[in-house]
Structures are given as C-alpha cells and as structure tokens.
Amino acid sequence: MSATLATGVRAGERRAIARALSAVENETGAGADLLRALHPHLGAARVIGITGPPGAGKSTLVDALIGELLALNGRVGVVAVDPSSPITGGAILGDRIRMGTHQGDERVFIRSLASRGHVGGLSRSAARAVDVLDAAGYAHIIVETVGAGQSEVEVAELADTRIVVLPPGLGDDVQAIKAGILEIADIYVVNKADLPLAERAERELLSMIALRSYGAWKPPVLRTVASTGVGVAKLAEAIAAHAQSGSGRRAGGDARRTRMRRLLAASAADRLRRNIEQSSSAELDRLCDELARGELGHAAADLRAIEIAAAGMRKP
Amino acid sequence: MHERPPKVLVTKIGLDGHDRGSRVVASFLRDAGMEIVYTPPWQEIPTVVKLAMEEDVDVIGVSSLATDHLIVPRLMQALREAGLTDISVIVGGIVPDADEAVLLAAGVAKVFHPGSPLEGIAEEVRRLTGARRALNA
Numbered sequence: 001m002s003a004t005l006a007t008g009v010r011a012g013e014r015r016a017i018a019r020a021l022s023a024v025e026n027e028t029g030a031g032a033d034l035l036r037a038l039h040p041h042l043g044a045a046r047v048i049g050i051t052g053p054p055g056a057g058k059s060t061l062v063d064a065l066i067g068e069l070l071a072l073n074g075r076v077g078v079v080a081v082d083p084s085s086p087i088t089g090g091a092i093l094g095d096r097i098r099m100g101t102h103q104g105d106e107r108v109f110i111r112s113l114a115s116r117g118h119v120g121g122l123s124r125s126a127a128r129a130v131d132v133l134d135a136a137g138y139a140h141i142i143v144e145t146v147g148a149g150q151s152e153v154e155v156a157e158l159a160d161t162r163i164v165v166l167p168p169g170l171g172d173d174v175q176a177i178k179a180g181i182l183e184i185a186d187i188y189v190v191n192k193a194d195l196p197l198a199e200r201a202e203r204e205l206l207s208m209i210a211l212r213s214y215g216a217w218k219p220p221v222l223r224t225v226a227s228t229g230v231g232v233a234k235l236a237e238a239i240a241a242h243a244q245s246g247s248g249r250r251a252g253g254d255a256r257r258t259r260m261r262r263l264l265a266a267s268a269a270d271r272l273r274r275n276i277e278q279s280s281s282a283e284l285d286r287l288c289d290e291l292a293r294g295e296l297g298h299a300a301a302d303l304r305a306i307e308i309a310a311a312g313m314r315k316p
Numbered sequence: 317m318h319e320r321p322p323k324v325l326v327t328k329i330g331l332d333g334h335d336r337g338s339r340v341v342a343s344f345l346r347d348a349g350m351e352i353v354y355t356p357p358w359q360e361i362p363t364v365v366k367l368a369m370e371e372d373v374d375v376i377g378v379s380s381l382a383t384d385h386l387i388v389p390r391l392m393q394a395l396r397e398a399g400l401t402d403i404s405v406i407v408g409g410i411v412p413d414a415d416e417a418v419l420l421a422a423g424v425a426k427v428f429h430p431g432s433p434l435e436g437i438a439e440e441v442r443r444l445t446g447a448r449r450a451l452n453a
Contacts, residue, residue, distance in 0.1 A: 015399060018372040026320045089321055091345035093353045104363045114321075114351045181414055250446070 001115065006031070006037035009136045011074075014109065017136050021111050023136075024128040035128060038135035039098035045077070045134040045141045046243055049159025051121060051184075055146025056165040057191040059098035061226040062144050066102045068236035074139030076102075078110040079129045081122050083146045089116070095144055109138065117274070120154035121145035124270055127158050156184035156264055161242045163235075165189045182208065184245065185219050187228070187238050193223035193231065217245045276310040283308050322350045322445035325373045327358035329391060332445030337409055338379035344434040344445055345377075345441065361387070365394045368403055374445040375425075377437075380409040396423075402451055403446040408437065415435035 006025070008016025022032035030056035048065075050058050062078060069076045082097035102108040112132075113123045122145055133141050145155050156162055156285040158161035164185035182188075188209075190201045205221045220238055275282065287304055296304075323412045326342040328335060342354045353371050368376055376395075378388055385407055395403060407419055408428040416427045426440055431444075 014366075016368055018369050022372040084351070086351045088347055090349045091351045092346050093351060093371070096353070097355055104360070106366075106367060110367075111370055114355060124402070222423065 003037065005202060006034055006135075007106070009034075009038060010041060012136050014106075016133060017109060018111070020132045020136075021129050024132055025113060025123075025125045027125065029062060035131060037068075040130060041135040042131055043134065044241075045130075045138055046161070047130055047141045047143060047159045048239060049143045049145070049155035049162045050165060050187075051145040051155050051162070052165035052191075053149045053167070053170075054127060056147070056167045057226045058144050058147075058165050059164055060230070061189065061191055061224060062095075062142050063099040063101050064224075064226045064232040065142065065235060066099065066108055067173040067229075068232055069140045069142075070102070070105070070107055072140075072212075072236065072240075075107040075137065077130075077133035077136070077138035077141040078108070078144065079113060079126055079133070079141065080144040081112065081113045081115055081126055081146050084114040084116050086117065090114075093108055109136075111132065111178050120266060121148040122154045124157065124267060130158060154266065160247075161186050161191055161239050163187045163239075165191050166201060167192050168195045168201045169234055178189060184243050187235070188219055188221040189231075189235060190221065190223050191226050194225050194228075197305075198223060217242060235274050271313070272306065272309055275313055276305050279309065279312050281308055318374060322375065322441050323353070323371065323373045324350055325355070325364070325368050325371065325376045326352045326379070327355040327359050327367075328379050328384065328392060329359050329361060329364060330387050332380065332382035332384045332447065333357045334381040335379070338377075341377060341379065341408060341434065341437060343367050344356070345438055348435075348438040350438075350441065355413055361394050363430065365392060365398050365400065368395070369398060373403060374448050375403045376403060376439050377441075378405060378407050380407060380411065382410070385409065385411045385419060388419055388424060392423045402448050404448065405438070406440060406444070408432065430441060 004021050005016055020034055046241045050062060052058055052251060059080065064074050078086060078099065078297055082091055082095055084091040091114035093114060095108045098113055101112055113126060113129060115123045118124045125303045126143060130141050130143060143155060143159060162184050164182060168190060186204050190198050192198065201220050202223060222231055222235055222238060224235060226232065261295045284305060287301055317450055320434055324345055326338050342352045346352050351366065353373060388407055392405060404425040406426045406428065407424050410430065411419065411427050419427055425444055
C-alpha cells in the first residue's frame with residue numbers, strides 16, 4: 001500500500017497526501033516504508049518556521065503570508081502544531097481557523113498536528129510531515145509551532161528560514177526571553193504593530209541584535225499587522241532575501257550532522273521517556289521503590305531505567 | 317505505534333451562527349482525549365470537504381440549530397464526490413423527527429437531539445472511528 005501511496009504523494013494527489021501525513025504522524029509501518037520511498041525526492045521545498053509566544057498572531061500571520069507566497073509561485077503547504085492536553089491527550093486544533101482566507105484554495109494544503117506530549121514546540125512527527133509535503137511538490141512549507149517560550153527551539157532544526165513573531169508589550173520581557181527563541185531567528189517580526197508599544201518592542205530587538213555577532217546574514221526586524229496585511233509583503237521579501245543569502249537547513253557536512261544529531265537525540269529521548277512512563281515492567285516498579293527508599297542514587301537509577309526500557313523496546 | 321485518538325471535525329454549515337452547542341461538544345470531546353479540528357460557523361460545503369480531506373478526520377460533527385441540517389444531504393453528496401465515503405457524519409442540534417429520517421437516508425450516521433448526553437456522543441465517535449480504521453487498515 002505504501003508504494004501506491006508514495007506514487008499518489010509524488011503526483012500531488014491531495015487524498016494520498018492526507019493519508020500519507022496520517023501514516024507518518026501515527027508512526028505506522030506503512031509510514032516508515034513511505035518515507036523511505038519518498039526520500040530521494042526531498043529537498044526542493046523552502047521550509048519557513050514560525051514561532052513565538054501564545055497570542056503573538058502566528059496563525060494570522062501565516063494566513064497573510066500564504067497569500068504573498070502564492071503570488072510568488074507554486075503551491076504552499078502548512079504544518080500547524082497545536083498543544084495536546086498533558087492530562088487527557090485531547091487537543092483543539094484551532095490554528096487553521098485563522099487561516100481562513102486560503103482555506104478553499106486548491107494550491108494550499110493545511111495540516112494540523114497535535115503535539116501529543118512532545119515538548120520543544122513541535123510534534124514528534126512534524127519533520128516527517130514536512131518531508132511528505134516536500135515530496136508532494138509544495139514549493140513553500142510553513143511550519144507553525146505551538147505558542148513557544150524560551151526553550152522551544154526545535155523549529156530551528158527543521159526550517160530554512162526561522163521567523164520569530166513577538167507581540168508588542170513584552171517590554172523588558174524581551175530581555176528575559178532573549179536566551180531562548182530569540183537566538184534562533186533569521187527574521188524578527190513585531191506583529192500587531194498598530195498597538196502603541198510596537199515601536200518599543202522593535203527598539204529592544206534592534207538593541208539586542210546590535211549586541212550579538214552574526215555571519216553573512218543579520219536578522220532584520222520587521223513590523224506587521226497580520227490582520228490587515230500591513231508589512232507582510234516586506235516579510236515575504238525578507239524571506240526571499242534570506243533564501244538568496246544561501247543560509248538554510250540544507251547546509252552540508254558538519255552542520256547537517258549536528259542537526260541530525262539533535263533531531264535524533266530529541267526523538268530517542270522522547271521514545272525512552274514514553275517507555276519508562278508507560279511500560280508495565282515490574283523491574284521498573286522495583287527500581288522506583290528502591291529510588292524512593294533512597295537505596296539507589298539517581299545516576300545509577302537512570303542508567304538502570306535506560307537499560308530496562310531499551311530491553312523492553314527490543315521485544316516485538 | 318501507540319493508540320491514536322479519534323480526530324474529529326466539529327463544524328457548522330449554512331447561515332446559522334448559534335455556535336454554543338458546537339463549542340460545548342468540541343470542548344467535551346477534547347476533554348475525552350480526542351483531537352478536534354474546530355471551525356467557526358458559516359462554513360461552505362467545499363471548504364468543509366477540503367478540510368476533512370486534508371486533516372484526514374475520522375468523523376465530522378455538524379451542529380445545526382436553525383434548519384441548516386437541511387443542507388447536510390448536500391454535504392454528504394460532496395463527500396461522496398470527493399471519495400471520502402469512509403468519513404462518518406453525525407449531526408447534533410434541533411432536527412425534527414421527519415427530517416431525521418431524511419438525514420439518515422442521505423448517509424448521516426446518527427442524529428443527536430437536544431438533551432443528548434455528551435458521553436453518548438463521545439461513545440458514538442469512538443465507535444465510528446474504530447469502524448473507519450478497521451476498514452482502512
């Protein structure tokens with residue numbers, strides 16, 4: 001079935017693409033086969049990552065940006081990640097309701113993913129969902145993270161151009177979060193720029209940038225009002241300029257290996273964590289008891305837990 | 317592979333804007349552990365079909381309080397034309413008994429009337445999701 005699915009994806013059949021996205025999202029055997037089949041056809045798309053705190057206007061900005069990118073060329077794919085409840089696992093996938101302008105456009109394919117307990121701003125399968133859309137021939141793929149704070153920098157590994165969107169009014173908080181997502185941006189956007197504190201947010205970003213050293217590309221700070229489209233054409237220009245500058249995730253050699261290493265660390269850690277939390281292993285229960293009674297140190301217990309989980313995962 | 321929660325589109329088609337019911341149902345299903353794609357009211361049928369296809373949802377829940385249920389047969393037709401016959405459609409809201417028969421004949425899986433227990437809706441969604449996945453497996 002994965003062979004026909006791969007053919008459908010390559011032909012840009014929307015139904016096949018949707019099925020393929022489900023297969024990789026749910027990590028089925030067919031999904032793994034499919035990704036192998038699609039692998040030779042990856043790398044043509046330009047991936048644009050959009051992150052920022054909740055309420056910054058990310059989804060609305062994506063909606064406006066889709067229009068600009070469609071005017072440029074080709075088709076646009078969107079992967080929008082929303083948080084799953086850590087308690088029930090349920091999720092409201094609401095990003096796409098703010099992307100209504102292009103909801104009916106056949107050149108646009110929007111897929112929502114729930115984070116399903118994954119931390120880092122994306123879902124476990126977001127990178128593979130991007131691969132499916134890439135193989136299907138979407139020239140631009142926009143990845144929108146969950147509302148992210150300081151440490152959700154995973155999108156940096158995934159995207160060619162990283163856009164950090166901030167609302168006005170963070171004030172000195174810009175200083176507080178500069179260690180996190182503010183370090184990964186290729187382009188800064190102060191959205192809701194019609195609000196009074198926008199200028200101040202822009203100033204703070206500029207002074208922060210002035211203190212850092214950059215290579216060939218120095219991140220610009222742009223102002224947008226996503227809801228009316230003000231400044232969005234400038235944003236599309238900046239994205240094109242960044243692409244021209246030759247930066248992006250398709251760096252070769254060491255940079256690529258480092259990126260793969262980080263992706264691997266994240267997915268392996270995720271799998272391990274789930275196994276240790278959910279496995280019914282009596283050995284793990286005993287280990288927890290020993291840890292609680294103080295008979296075992298944390299370092300030794302960690303190692304033991306990793307061994308037990310790894311053994312459990314090898315079983316069919 | 318781990319158990320995937322049901323993925324449900326909760327939407328309203330037509331001109332009626334009374335969305336309290338769809339919000340209540342969407343919130344309940346989320347709290348029941350499901351992944352919900354929620355839309356505001358006033359969706360057009362082609363948009364709903366495109367959305368259901370792209371998101372690969374298991375079930376579509378259409379809320380109707382002011383006669384919009386009468387256009388649900390057109391949604392069913394559009395889903396068939398798009399080849400999405402494996403997606404179940406349930407309708408909730410104010411649907412006269414005579415119209416319920418029409419909706420069921422058009423392919424709607426179930427109609428929930430005012431006062432339906434929310435847990436019953438969740439159960440039906442789980443049942444329909446299981447049936448769809450068994451079919452597509």
